[in-house]
Amino acid sequence: MRASIKWLQDYVEIKETPEKLADMLTMAGIPVEAVERLGQNISGVVTGKVLEMLPHPDADKLSVCKVDIGTEVVTIVTGATNVRQDNIVPVATVGASLPNGMSIQPTKLRGLLSNGMLCSTEELAIDNKLVSPEARNGIYILPADTEIGIDIRSALGLDDVVLEFELTANRADCFSIIGIAREIAVLTGASLKKPMLNLKEAGTEKANNMTSIQIEDSNLCSRFAARILTNIKVGPSPAWMQHRIQAAGMRPINNVVDVTNFVMLELGQPMHAYDYNLLARHSLIVRKPNPGEKLTTLDGVKRELAPDMLVIADAVQAVGIAGVMGGLATEVTANTQNVLLEAASFKGASIRRTSRALGLRSEASGRFERGVDTANVIKALDRAATLLEDMGACQVCPGIVDTYPEMQLPKQIVFTPKQINSYLGTNIPANAIVDILKRLEFEVDAGPEKITVTVPTWRGDVTLPADICEEIARIYGYHNVPSTTPAGSMLQGKQNYSQNLVDKVKTVLTGSGFSEIISLSFSHPDTFDKLNIPADSRLRQAIEVLNPITDDFPILRTTLLGGVMDTIVRNLSRKNEDLKIYEVGAVYCPETLPLSDLPQEPLMLCGAMLGKRQAMAWNQGRDNVDFFDAKGAVEAILEGLAIAGYSVAIGQNPSLHPGKTAVIQKDGDVLGMIGEVHPAVLDAYAITKKVYVFELHIATLIKHAAIKPDYQSLPKFPAITRDLAVVLPEHIPACEVTAAIITNGGSLLTAVQLFDVYTGQQVTKGFRSLAFSLTFQANDRTLTDIEIDEYYKKIVAALESTFAAKLRE
Numbered sequence: 001m002r003a004s005i006k007w008l009q010d011y012v013e014i015k016e017t018p019e020k021l022a023d024m025l026t027m028a029g030i031p032v033e034a035v036e037r038l039g040q041n042i043s044g045v046v047t048g049k050v051l052e053m054l055p056h057p058d059a060d061k062l063s064v065c066k067v068d069i070g071t072e073v074v075t076i077v078t079g080a081t082n083v084r085q086d087n088i089v090p091v092a093t094v095g096a097s098l099p100n101g102m103s104i105q106p107t108k109l110r111g112l113l114s115n116g117m118l119c120s121t122e123e124l125a126i127d128n129k130l131v132s133p134e135a136r137n138g139i140y141i142l143p144a145d146t147e148i149g150i151d152i153r154s155a156l157g158l159d160d161v162v163l164e165f166e167l168t169a170n171r172a173d174c175f176s177i178i179g180i181a182r183e184i185a186v187l188t189g190a191s192l193k194k195p196m197l198n199l200k201e202a203g204t205e206k207a208n209n210m211t212s213i214q215i216e217d218s219n220l221c222s223r224f225a226a227r228i229l230t231n232i233k234v235g236p237s238p239a240w241m242q243h244r245i246q247a248a249g250m251r252p253i254n255n256v257v258d259v260t261n262f263v264m265l266e267l268g269q270p271m272h273a274y275d276y277n278l279l280a281r282h283s284l285i286v287r288k289p290n291p292g293e294k295l296t297t298l299d300g301v302k303r304e305l306a307p308d309m310l311v312i313a314d315a316v317q318a319v320g321i322a323g324v325m326g327g328l329a330t331e332v333t334a335n336t337q338n339v340l341l342e343a344a345s346f347k348g349a350s351i352r353r354t355s356r357a358l359g360l361r362s363e364a365s366g367r368f369e370r371g372v373d374t375a376n377v378i379k380a381l382d383r384a385a386t387l388l389e390d391m392g393a394c395q396v397c398p399g400i401v402d403t404y405p406e407m408q409l410p411k412q413i414v415f416t417p418k419q420i421n422s423y424l425g426t427n428i429p430a431n432a433i434v435d436i437l438k439r440l441e442f443e444v445d446a447g448p449e450k451i452t453v454t455v456p457t458w459r460g461d462v463t464l465p466a467d468i469c470e471e472i473a474r475i476y477g478y479h480n481v482p483s484t485t486p487a488g489s490m491l492q493g494k495q496n497y498s499q500n501l502v503d504k505v506k507t508v509l510t511g512s513g514f515s516e517i518i519s520l521s522f523s524h525p526d527t528f529d530k531l532n533i534p535a536d537s538r539l540r541q542a543i544e545v546l547n548p549i550t551d552d553f554p555i556l557r558t559t560l561l562g563g564v565m566d567t568i569v570r571n572l573s574r575k576n577e578d579l580k581i582y583e584v585g586a587v588y589c590p591e592t593l594p595l596s597d598l599p600q601e602p603l604m605l606c607g608a609m610l611g612k613r614q615a616m617a618w619n620q621g622r623d624n625v626d627f628f629d630a631k632g633a634v635e636a637i638l639e640g641l642a643i644a645g646y647s648v649a650i651g652q653n654p655s656l657h658p659g660k661t662a663v664i665q666k667d668g669d670v671l672g673m674i675g676e677v678h679p680a681v682l683d684a685y686a687i688t689k690k691v692y693v694f695e696l697h698i699a700t701l702i703k704h705a706a707i708k709p710d711y712q713s714l715p716k717f718p719a720i721t722r723d724l725a726v727v728l729p730e731h732i733p734a735c736e737v738t739a740a741i742i743t744n745g746g747s748l749l750t751a752v753q754l755f756d757v758y759t760g761q762q763v764t765k766g767f768r769s770l771a772f773s774l775t776f777q778a779n780d781r782t783l784t785d786i787e788i789d790e791y792y793k794k795i796v797a798a799l800e801s802t803f804a805a806k807l808r809e
Helices: 005-009 018-027 177-188 239-247 255-267 348-358 363-370 374-390 417-424 430-439 465-476 497-511 526-530 561-572 627-640 679-684 698-704 734-744 785-803
Strands: 002-004 032-037 043-056 059-068 073-078 088-097 107-109 112-114 161-165 212-215 221-230 271-275 283-287 294-296 302-304 311-313 318-321 339-346 401-403 412-415 443-446 451-454 579-586 603-610 647-650 656-666 669-677 692-697 720-729 749-758 767-776
Touching: 002 005, 002 239, 005 161, 005 177, 005 239, 018 032, 018 161, 018 177, 043 073, 073 088, 073 112, 177 255, 177 430, 212 221, 212 401, 221 283, 221 374, 239 255, 255 271, 255 363, 255 374, 271 318, 271 374, 283 339, 294 318, 339 348, 339 374, 348 363, 412 417, 412 465, 417 430, 417 465, 430 443, 430 451, 430 465, 497 579, 497 603, 497 627, 497 698, 526 561, 526 679, 561 579, 561 603, 561 692, 603 627, 603 698, 627 656, 627 669, 627 692, 647 734, 669 679, 669 698, 692 698, 720 734, 720 785, 734 749, 734 767, 734 785, 767 785
Parallel strands: 212 283
Antiparallel strands: 002 161, 032 161, 043 059, 043 088, 059 073, 107 112, 221 339, 221 401, 271 339, 283 311, 294 302, 311 318, 412 451, 443 451, 579 603, 603 692, 647 656, 656 669, 669 692, 720 767, 749 767
């Protein structure tokens, strides 16, 4: 937001320097980012009239001009081709200084003395965006009624200072000159002078008979009003208005468009002017776009309209994108005879979505996004009509067509002075509180104990007593609020048990060579198809995001595997083919859809491995990772959490290879899954390598973990180790054999380790050999072979009777 001091002075007397005023506003919560002095590097440049223009006698591309600069007629040689006799132009006289550092001195050009220079917008450092396209090339031709011999800074409005504000989004009222002037009046004690409205309404026909307005969705458009202006004379706006608009960073176009922009900047209410004769049936309707509807906007771009956008349409087609930009078809041009002038109030969130979706931002959309004062719509229309009427540019038809379905009433807030002072830690008298609020144009009803405030309609950010406290504090002066040490009970910041456990898991995995990844919590429904997840799976019951960051992420994830697979694909595309990665993150599991309550957000751990087991080196093997590497990583995690007594059995998972998937359980709880990724999933992700993954439930790990395990002393007596190799059918899981050994091994059996699995010529087809290492140890004595033989024979007998196993010779 840019506001010139000259424009502000139209409404409030300013005695402070711009710098001091900027400090006052900033300390009152209206931050000024910069103070810009226009034309500060220009001196000695005046307006001049070209009296005579002749060709240079010795140069084909030069002309000799006689220019009246008010005090004298000077001779200037120029190469400009757009200058004509009687043009009024900026003249840099001898001794003048320009923003580019140039100092003007008498110069001979092909034998003729040139006493000055005619200036372009570039030489005056005027932003090309602020002038018409024809003024951007060649010498800057000034309006024909420009006074001769005056300082160019005065002629172009460059004798001004501009305050550039960095406003917070909640202060929508300050996105207007009147709003800033109101704040200045409150801070300096000056009076606010609001523009006078004195419409003649000299038109012959009433506005109600000339147009009709309809709102289809009052949730998106709370008010829409219009005036009809006839006998329009389109032309340049007055110089003072052009200067105000340019200082605010906008380009003058014509008197009608300039007035709508002027009122938007002045009152904060965006407006739009339509060529009345080009509107089908001379009516307007605020509606959603029709399927496939398109609109060419004022910038000449044909835009496709989405179903959730809001448009302004006539009886046939859309003529504007509500709150963003008007349509080219109904643009006000030099041929316009009658104008429909509209002002409205749109829902900010809808305008923001539309603006972002189209990649189209405007001064109007920025104000609608923050919220406009619905009650100010009629005042803005009257102000614009008054300005055009005073210029003699139109006749205003009597009456306003106003569609206002649900009138918005001002909010009321009740509080006590004690509440204000208690909140701020101050001792501000009640009369001072009342005075501040009245100066801010709040209606105040001060009773003996309570104060009732009616909030102005333009202050949509004030809804609670805390907001009143803020208003009091910023006007009273934050420097007047005493500094106090915050009071309250102090608690030591530390991690909880769950966070410590997750850190332990990450430490174990990092020590095992894994790298942590973080993927987005958002996903796409296509991920379920890629992961081979059945149509009836609960994983497909994903929560839709109402306002997704992109179309690629419209839902919340229900599994981490999708993000892990995307990371693998990204790494493989960059030739990083040996990976060990993991992610710890939440998934989002709703009880029902649509949501009736907050979803469950369980923490999950998902890891993946592929490529070489060891880094390439002369003393390392070149084997690839396999299922048992993934199983070993999980076992390392469980060991790190002191989880023992778990079982590993054949499992099923639609995303994992059938027959190469295991489920880990303890005491009936599923800790997680391990397996090789299903070939169909690999094909969906265009991965040609085998990938092994594991997924663990953090909550279940927490339930069974023991970060502080029980300690026991080291054994004093040696252990005895026996090897046991048995042949048994292939379908019998090794875990069941291990469990049988432990059950029948007695209290002296301290460890069982499977160290060999063999199938081959020496073993019957359909059978396999399992070799176990059995460790026996006692805490109070050295064991003898006789003691061990008894348990060993019991184990063999149990395996033979239970599994029909045979000792391998």
